[in-house]
Amino acid sequence: MPASYKPAMFDAPKSLPSGTAELRVAAEGLVELAKLQALQIAKHKHQLADHQRHRFRSDSESADRLNLQLQLEEKETAAVRTAPPEDTTETDLKQKKPKRKPLPPELS
Numbered sequence: 001m002p003a004s005y006k007p008a009m010f011d012a013p014k015s016l017p018s019g020t021a022e023l024r025v026a027a028e029g030l031v032e033l034a035k036l037q038a039l040q041i042a043k044h045k046h047q048l049a050d051h052q053r054h055r056f057r058s059d060s061e062s063a064d065r066l067n068l069q070l071q072l073e074e075k076e077t078a079a080v081r082t083a084p085p086e087d088t089t090e091t092d093l094k095q096k097k098p099k100r101k102p103l104p105p106e107l108s
Contacts (some may be wrong), residue, residue, distance in 0.1 A: 017023040
């Protein structure tokens with residue numbers, strides 16, 4: 001708590017100040033209290049803005065990343081679709097050879 005915080009300031013006065021000097025002291029106390037409260041409100045607004053920025057920033061950044069990733073994947077699939085088919089070589093044909101024997105004619 002700040003050093004100038006005085007809980008007695010929040011209490012209603014038992015009697016109103018009668019002299020100008022007492023009235024001036026009371027008014028200065030209220031002005032100081034108003035300044036302190038305004039500073040605390042500004043501090044809390046700043047903290048709230050930081051928390052909200054932190055909270056919602058991650059969602060928007062992750063959505064941006066997902067959109068970029070989706071665009072990249074779409075470009076890659078479009079490139080694969082438009083690419084000419086590769087020539088098959090003898091080694092590719094050997095690798096694609098079935099490893100099992102073919103079914104007998106009566107089963108196929």
